[in-house]
Amino acid sequence: MSNPNLRMSLSCPMPKLDFDIITLGHGSGGLLTNQLLDKVILDVLQNPILDKRHDGAFLEMNGPMAFTTDSFVISPIFFPGGNIGDLAIHGTVNDLAMSGATPQYISLAFIIEEGLNMEELWEILHSIKHATQQAGVKVVTGDTKVVERGKGDKIFINTSGIGAIHPKAKIDATRIQKGDKVILSGPIATHGIAIMSQREGLQFGTSLTSDSQPLNAATLALIEEFDEHIKFFRDPTRGGVASSLNEVASSQKIGIDLKGHKIPMLDEVRGGCELLGLDPLYVANEGVFIAIVAGSKGEEVEDFLKNIDGFEQASLVGEVVEEHPSQVILHSGIGGKRVVHMLVGEQLPRIC
Amino acid sequence: MSNPNLRMSLSCPMPKLDFDIITLGHGSGGLLTNQLLDKVILDVLQNPILDKRHDGAFLEMNGPMAFTTDSFVISPIFFPGGNIGDLAIHGTVNDLAMSGATPQYISLAFIIEEGLNMEELWEILHSIKHATQQAGVKVVTGDTKVVERGKGDKIFINTSGIGAIHPKAKIDATRIQKGDKVILSGPIATHGIAIMSQREGLQFGTSLTSDSQPLNAATLALIEEFDEHIKFFRDPTRGGVASSLNEVASSQKIGIDLKGHKIPMLDEVRGGCELLGLDPLYVANEGVFIAIVAGSKGEEVEDFLKNIDGFEQASLVGEVVEEHPSQVILHSGIGGKRVVHMLVGEQLPRIC
Numbered sequence: 001m002s003n004p005n006l007r008m009s010l011s012c013p014m015p016k017l018d019f020d021i022i023t024l025g026h027g028s029g030g031l032l033t034n035q036l037l038d039k040v041i042l043d044v045l046q047n048p049i050l051d052k053r054h055d056g057a058f059l060e061m062n063g064p065m066a067f068t069t070d071s072f073v074i075s076p077i078f079f080p081g082g083n084i085g086d087l088a089i090h091g092t093v094n095d096l097a098m099s100g101a102t103p104q105y106i107s108l109a110f111i112i113e114e115g116l117n118m119e120e121l122w123e124i125l126h127s128i129k130h131a132t133q134q135a136g137v138k139v140v141t142g143d144t145k146v147v148e149r150g151k152g153d154k155i156f157i158n159t160s161g162i163g164a165i166h167p168k169a170k171i172d173a174t175r176i177q178k179g180d181k182v183i184l185s186g187p188i189a190t191h192g193i194a195i196m197s198q199r200e201g202l203q204f205g206t207s208l209t210s211d212s213q214p215l216n217a218a219t220l221a222l223i224e225e226f227d228e229h230i231k232f233f234r235d236p237t238r239g240g241v242a243s244s245l246n247e248v249a250s251s252q253k254i255g256i257d258l259k260g261h262k263i264p265m266l267d268e269v270r271g272g273c274e275l276l277g278l279d280p281l282y283v284a285n286e287g288v289f290i291a292i293v294a295g296s297k298g299e300e301v302e303d304f305l306k307n308i309d310g311f312e313q314a315s316l317v318g319e320v321v322e323e324h325p326s327q328v329i330l331h332s333g334i335g336g337k338r339v340v341h342m343l344v345g346e347q348l349p350r351i352c
Numbered sequence: 353m354s355n356p357n358l359r360m361s362l363s364c365p366m367p368k369l370d371f372d373i374i375t376l377g378h379g380s381g382g383l384l385t386n387q388l389l390d391k392v393i394l395d396v397l398q399n400p401i402l403d404k405r406h407d408g409a410f411l412e413m414n415g416p417m418a419f420t421t422d423s424f425v426i427s428p429i430f431f432p433g434g435n436i437g438d439l440a441i442h443g444t445v446n447d448l449a450m451s452g453a454t455p456q457y458i459s460l461a462f463i464i465e466e467g468l469n470m471e472e473l474w475e476i477l478h479s480i481k482h483a484t485q486q487a488g489v490k491v492v493t494g495d496t497k498v499v500e501r502g503k504g505d506k507i508f509i510n511t512s513g514i515g516a517i518h519p520k521a522k523i524d525a526t527r528i529q530k531g532d533k534v535i536l537s538g539p540i541a542t543h544g545i546a547i548m549s550q551r552e553g554l555q556f557g558t559s560l561t562s563d564s565q566p567l568n569a570a571t572l573a574l575i576e577e578f579d580e581h582i583k584f585f586r587d588p589t590r591g592g593v594a595s596s597l598n599e600v601a602s603s604q605k606i607g608i609d610l611k612g613h614k615i616p617m618l619d620e621v622r623g624g625c626e627l628l629g630l631d632p633l634y635v636a637n638e639g640v641f642i643a644i645v646a647g648s649k650g651e652e653v654e655d656f657l658k659n660i661d662g663f664e665q666a667s668l669v670g671e672v673v674e675e676h677p678s679q680v681i682l683h684s685g686i687g688g689k690r691v692v693h694m695l696v697g698e699q700l701p702r703i704c
Binding site: 023024025027028029030031032033034053054055056057058059060061062063064065066067068069070071072073075095096098099101105107108109110111140141142143145146147148150151152153156158160161162165171173234235237238239240243247251282284341342343344345346347349350 | 375376377379380381382383384385386405406407408409410411412413414415416417418419420421422423424425427447448450451453457459460461462463492493494495497498499500502503504505508510512513514515517523525586587589590591592595599603634636693694695696697698699701702
């Protein structure tokens with residue numbers, strides 16, 4: 001394959017098939033659909049629940065749980081550091097994690113444009129498998145539809161997810177109050193700039209890759225350690241950190257003060273944002289979360305996170321204030337300040 | 353609107369908005385996304401769980417449950433008897449019903465092509481609302497993505513669903529045995545022929561409409577009445593009755609004998625199939641289910657169903673046999689017989 005981001009899993013060669021592209025017949029519900037399921041999709045993702053192949057997966061849940069959904073339409077489908085498959089797993093795992101839940105079960109629904117190369121689907125499926133193993137979740141039910149050429153764009157993926165709420169979790173934005181601290185789990189804007197650089201054909205000094213990753217190990221460790229002191233999680237995907245903080249500020253009528261010089265960012269990302277004229281606060285992230293925690297625990301949470309592998313750049317970036325309710329204000333290191341609004345318009349379409 | 357199937361809910365006029373079509377900005381995660389959510393989507397579908405607007409919905413489930421997903425890509429999005437919105441609710445409600453579950457919670461994810469008319473989205477949302485009320489389910493979480501013109505087709509919808517398994521349900525295909533009876537809940541092939549007639553501009557004597565409807569009231573009534581004697585449910589959507597029966601025959605290594613003259617079908621549908629050269633056994637249904645029940649209860653189940661409003665044409669159409677394992681055989685009324693295979697190729701793309 002000419003696409004450098006398509007890293008075929010050579011350890012798992014694709015079985016010999018009668019077809020090398022997806023056709024409308026693969027969405028018919030008939031013989032071809034069943035061949036695609038038996039020889040490819042279910043074979044890669046197999047587990048006892050999925051193998052039953054009923055219309056619905058049978059699960060056992062007891063107590064409070066979270067339920068979430070996201071569709072993924074990212075373009076290009078293969079990008080530096082990942083593809084639409086692992087992104088779709090990370091995205092839904094992370095939405096569950098942000099709810100204070102342990103991600104457990106995932107549904108997987110494909111809308112495929114006629115003509116998709118089977119090798120691309122194979123690679124996507126293996127990335128999905130790897131991502132589910134990494135996050136400790138199972139794909140338990142699914143669906144495959146096919147649309148005509150020109151009526152889709154290679155592949156769209158919907159993942160919905162279910163997970164039990166951690167017994168110690170008290171994630172509830174209404175509990176946020178004056179003095180609470182805002183923590184970023186790592187450098188921002190990496191995903192968006194990695195995708196944009198690929199689209200625009202930009203070359204950076206080093207190879208910038210998406211930060212797409214599961215966040216559940218870190219959020220559950222925080223809940224385990226700090227229980228009710230953790231009040232709010234959000235992964236700032238579309239719309240970036242600015243939009244996520246504006247959402248919580250306006251829904252809870254709180255003010256948020258941000259210290260600009262504390263916001264972590266990779267040098268290549270900073271350079272990319274300057275080159276592209278983008279404000280990193282609005283650029284999408286896929287492997288970062290915002291935590292709002294009790295004021296007394298801010299520095300402890302920051303230090304705890306920094307000691308988790310992959311979160312060394314976690315940073316306490318701001319505070320909840322009584323002044324300017326519903327507004328987010330960014331303070332620069334040299335005394336200036338500006339209001340950070342919610343994203344207006346669209347900056348980077350199809351970033352996830 | 354010129355589309356006769358777009359029946360604007362005049363009782364619920366659309367609020368005054370700054371936009372009359374969907375733009376890429378509505379998928380940005382920023383201001384426009386929030387306006388679309390606040391003024392349109394969440395306003396129409398509001399309920400206490402959805403109103404929390406967290407990344408995940410918080411639910412309480414105790415015991416065995418079913419979890420299911422389906423994407424809907426039907427074309428045209430408005431068709432005689434429904435639209436992609438109510439179809440998406442019925443489809444997922446019915447998959448839960450087929451699992452022996454009480455449908456409860458639904459996730460709703462849109463992939464919208466830039467340029468979709470707001471009036472069409474408004475109508476779809478109201479159909480979704482009506483369908484959820486009819487089936488007794490709540491939309492509790494969702495997602496909206498927008499793709500560029502020419503990269504989608506108006507709107508695709510994914511719905512995933514959750515429901516508690518009925519305590520008396522013992523739906524399990526492995527329990528099917530020789531002598532069990534096969535029952536169809538109503539006339540077949542109506543949905544597919546209604547869609548095809550619209551696509552092909554065919555006129556029937558009467559106005560044929562899709563059979564799309566929620567099936568959970570009927571399946572739960574059967575479980576309540578006949579508990580473990582109900583062994584299997586399946587709604588024969590894509591691929592039709594032929595493909596659904598072939599799937600269960602081959603997975604359970606059972607033979608199925610069908611009596612052709614017992615299979616219920618509307619006259620217009622029969623005529624449409626002849627005109628279009630389609631075998632009704634392969635045409636999609638959206639408001640019909642197959643039940644496989646203990647042999648001793650076959651006629652009782654048929655009679656019970658016939659007494660439920662909307663299922664008057666339920667019919668005992670076949671039997672599980674030891675002969676010809678993994679095969680479905682259709683017996684005509686006049687002594688002929690033929691093997692009914694699974695659908696090969698694609699007959700009616702994008703029927704759901």
